[in-house]
Amino acid sequence: MKLINKSILTVAITLSTASVYYAQEVKDTVNTTRSKDIEEVILQGVTDIAKDRKTPVAVSTVKAAQIIERLGNQELPEILNTTPSVYATKGGGGFGDSQIVIRGFESRNIAVMVNGMPVNDMEGGTVYFSNWTGLQDVTSTLQVQRGLGSSKLAIASVGGTINFLTKSADMKKGGVIRLGVGNNDYLKSSFAYNTGKSDKGWSSSFLMSRQSGSTYIENTDYESYAYYFALGWEPNKKHNFQFTMTSAPQWHDQRTFSPTIGNYIKFNPDKDGSPYRQYNSDYGYYTDENGNKVPLANRSNYYSKPVMMLNWDWTINDKSKLSTVAYMSNGRGGGTGDIGRVGGKSITDATFLDGGGHFNYDAIFAANQAVNVNTAPAASTLVRRSSINSHNWYGILANFQHKINDNWNFSVGTDDRYYYGYHYQVISDLYNAAGYKDNTNKNIAPNVVRNTYDYQKLTWNPFGGKVAPMEDRIGYSNDGEVIWYSGFAQVEYSKNNLSAFLQGSVSNQGYQRIDNFVQDGITRQPNATTGQIVNTKTGFKNLFGYNIKGGANYNINEQHNVFANIGYYSKQPFLNAVYPSNFQVVNPTLTNEKIFSAEVGYGFRSGKFSANANFYRTEWKDRWLRRTNQTFTLPDNTTATGYAEINGITEIHQGFEFDGVYKPTNFLEFQGMFSWGDYYYKGNATGSTFDDNNNPITVAGNSNSTTLYLDKVKVGGTSNNSIPQLTASLGATVKPVKDLSIYGTLRHVGKVYSSIDIATFSNEAAQQKGVLQLPDFNLFDLGISYKIRLKDASQYFTVGANVYNLFDTTYISDASTNVFGNDKITTNNDPDKGKTYEEAGRMYDGLADGNRVLFGFGRTWSATLSFNF
The missing domain is CATH 2.170.130.10 (TonB-dependent receptor, plug domain)
Incomplete structure (x- = not known):
């Protein structure tokens, strides 16, 4: 798969004049419907x-x-x-x-x-x-x-x-030290302190934490730090300034590929016919100079993205206020995966796997060493690449609020952002090859790259780090530039038992793609002097969008209320829809996505029981979607991984939701939730397929572009994830004595539908089968918390423990494919090839064992000790 473009989770932490309530003590431990x-x-x-x-x-x-x-x-x-x-x-x-x-x-x-x-x-x-x-x-x-x-x-x-x-910088004075431990060497420590507000209006708050260990899955070691600092100054009642900086640099080994059910069972060390839920096929072993087997991850992720922001709240008068925040985010990082083939074989070839279903790096190293990279064709060695996905993001947001009278309020504002993303690949590990020959950069002749860039360490300085020159970049090198500016306005009305609002916004989103390798499918003449191919920028494609929505709530009396809302969005598509197939050509069928949504609801409040219920319906038209982590069967019956692009999707999402809390006594509380959905595709769509390096590929029996027969098919996920249409939970909290809390939650997940495999829905027969439905499952979590108070009321210890999936239930949380029991086995060298999965007895919990899935974690646990002062 092409490594994820690391998201711009720009934490623009806008702190305002109102202090944020922070629970220094555990007072309410449940998700209440009325807060x-x-x-x-x-x-x-x-x-x-x-x-x-x-x-x-x-x-x-x-x-x-x-x-x-x-x-x-x-x-x-x-x-x-x-x-x-x-x-x-x-x-x-x-x-x-x-x-x-x-x-x-x-x-x-x-x-x-x-x-x-x-x-x-x-x-x-x-x-x-x-x-x-x-x-x-x-x-x-x-x-x-x-x-x-x-x-x-x-x-x-x-x-x-x-x-x-x-938390805001001006919360009350105090601090907390916390230590956490858990399964698989989980260890977390943190320290936070708040100075409180001084007589001159100054205040500050900071936190530092570290956690490390691994998860329930094999070879998923990680290390993560977090820091948070806020400085506030309120010189008078009219002005309040807050500066905040936060980040969480981390690295972690991954499992990005979902194995087949058959492989979970095949590679179970116990050989008892059950799935080995911890199995990870994205790593392997090599033998070091001392003869020891050393694990090595093929897939890892690393990132550091500090965010800084400055907020100014100006209370102009009793009726008017202006709030402004300026922020910036500079992210650096990416992730690893394999690229190339050696001897015509990919890293997942059977000759490169050991008996445990992991990569045999000794075999890969030996095969790479035998290649004369200077004379071999391009991509004839198998190496690990890093996909760099860094960015710079700057923004400003302003909102003016005015109270017209006791019943009417309005606000207007603007949200403006600029973003520049850097995306390219370099070699992070040659896997014992002499180099890697790349021919994707059209500005230079095919060149052998020998330099490696091992970025898998924490980067505290996001402005530092070595930037690879063009001659060391492989696969692709392109940048994305986005300019966003928008305006919004809202009117609110409130009188007696009625409250209502009407809101609207307009926005312009300008996209530009810069391809340093000139992979645009257009023949360009090189510069007569330098020989370089120039003019790699597409120019900005500006897309206009808007939305309008409104709603009203009516309190019938102190117990009953009803509400309704309705809205329409004309939403701009994402960058990869504007420039599909990673080319420099604007999508000729480009159109905004249209979303219409309506909802009605009811609420009930009493001294012991509170509840909410609502119905909703959303129609989403003209959706464009890229589905990653796809595995395709090629005309020669070999397989390739890559992605698919789908156009013209319409989805219907409708359903019912309920949540409630019942508190019969001060010592006992019940919490419940139920949601039912009906999500399905309306009409058909078209799709195209590409490998991980953006090359169009032909799926066996189909061309690169195909019609997808999706009408009435249930909505599935887009990658390694699934979508349920029925969830429910029932929880209870018991407080038998002061400062002791025992709680448990039973959760049900049903009507779970797999991701849609684009190759599956290329004919009407597949449409009749629909999306694969996974087995329902139930999970139970249990926890306890006890507070030990000291003489000083502001000082106390808290001891807590949680067990997740207490009964160690085996369940499938996500799936990537749609293989049914009556489908034939098509894998080469499989002794059951030609039989259906049912005929071959290759079924697990009602599913064909050829389906690629992710099993949920088994029983895990954690415990914490904290000291508040």
């Missing part, structure tokens, strides 16, 4: 936080106490798994490689915000949480607004909005 405290953490200015029984959107809120108490060594998005229509998994299982789906929409179409600032990658919309582990230590409140949400900005909140609210 009294959320009104205490409303950040004026750019943050749009939904208020209970006032903002007409479906919303769930998680407090800092719950994050601290229950997250442990899980992935940050997993804390949201008990909220309706949310499905967060660990992805491939590497540190920070989590994936999240809301209402059937993946992260690139979920707006992730930090204190109201949009942080999705400006090229592709993706979000990678491995760079933001520090958020779990500084987040005071985490709110999920499902659907279009209440944000005023022109953001891609098709599925929903996730908004992290962080």
Whole structure:
């Protein structure tokens, strides 16, 4: 697979005049449907936080106490798994490689915000949480607004909005030291301190943390640091300034390829016919000079992306306020994978695998050593490459708010950003080859590259690091430039029991692609003097977008309320849709994506029971999508990995959601959630296939371009992930004595559909079969927390422990293929070739064992000890 373009999760942490409530003590440890405290953490200015029984959107809120108490060594998005229509998994299982789906929409179409600032990658919309582990230590409140949400900005909140609210610099004086341990050598330590506000208006807050170990999956070692610093100054009641800097440099070994079920079983060391859930096919062993077997990862990720921002809140008068934030992000990093072939064989060839299903690097090294790289054709050695994906991002956001009278408010503002991304490949390990011959750079003759760049160490200085010259770059070298400017306005009305809003925004997104290798499919004449091919810039392609949405909430009485919202988005496509197939030519069928969404809901509040219920429907037209991590069968029956581009997709997402809390006594509380969805494709689409190095490939029996018969097919994921259409949870918290809390959660996931394999839906017969449905599963988590108070009320110890998947349930969390039991086995050299999987007895839990899947983690655990002072 072409390595992910590391997302621009630009944490524009806009701190405002209102202090952020931070739970120094664990007071509420559950995700309540009614959050009294959320009104205490409303950040004026750019943050749009939904208020209970006032903002007409479906919303769930998680407090800092719950994050601290229950997250442990899980992935940050997993804390949201008990909220309706949310499905967060660990992805491939590497540190920070989590994936999240809301209402059937993946992260690139979920707006992730930090204190109201949009942080999705400006090229592709993706979000990678491995760079933001520090958020779990500084987040005071985490709110999920499902659907279009209440944000005023022109953001891609098709599925929903996730908004992290962080600690402010002017919170009360105090600190905390925390130590965490867990399975697979997990170790985390952190220290945070807040000075409080001085008499002259100065305040500061900082945090430092480190964690390391490995995950449940084989050979997924990692190391991550996080730092956070905030400095505030409030010279008077009219002005407040806040400066913040944060980052989380990290490296981690990965599992990006999902093995087949058959290989999970085949390579189980116990040979008992069960799947070896920890199996990782993305690493292997070599023999060192002392004869020891040393593990070596083929897939790793590394990144450092500090963010700095300066916020100014100006209270002009009693009715008007202006909030402005300027921010910058400079990210450096990328990830590794293989490139090339040796002896015509890829790294996954059977001759390069050992008995455990891992790479036999000794065999690869020997094969590479035998190649005369100077005389061999291009790409005739097999090496490890690093795909560099760095960026510079600068932005400014301003919002003017004015209170017209007791009933009417309005706000207007602008959100402007500039982004430049750097994308190229270099060699990180020659795997004992004398070099790698590359012919993709059209500006130079085929050249042998011998220099390596091992970036897999933490980079504290994002402005440093060695930049590879053009002659050392392989595969591709292109840059992406994005200019975004937008304006927004919102009117709010509130009187008695009725509240309503109407919001609109317009935006212009300009994309430019710069190809240093001139891979544009257009013949260009070289410069007569230098011989260099020039004019590699496409020029900016400007795309106009807009949205309009509104809603109303009516409180029938103190117990009952109803709400409704409706909205329409004309959303610009991502960069790789503007310049498809990684060429310098603008997509001739380019069009904005159109999203129409409507929702109605009901809420109930009483002293012991609170609940919410809502129905929603979203139609998404003219969607363009790139599906990565695809495996294609070629006309000669060999396989190749790559990606597919799909045009003209229409999706329908509709469903019902419920969540509630019942507290019969002060010592017992129950929490419940249920969500049902119906997500399906409407009409057919077209797709094209490419290998990992952007070369068009022909799939067996089809051309490079094909019709995809998707009409009425259930919506599946885009890569190694799946999408459920039924989730439910039931939890309980017991507090038998003061300061002791015991909690457990049973979670059900059903109607889970695999990723769509583009090669599968090339005919109507496949359409009739539909997307592969995975087995339903249930998981149970259990935890305990106890507080030990000292004489000084501000000082106490907290001891906590969590066990995840307590009953060690074996389940499939994600899948990449659609192989059915009555499909024939087509793999060469397979003794069952020609039989169906059912005929060959090659079935596991109702699935053909040729399906590529990711098993969820087995039983894991974590424990923490913290001291607050």
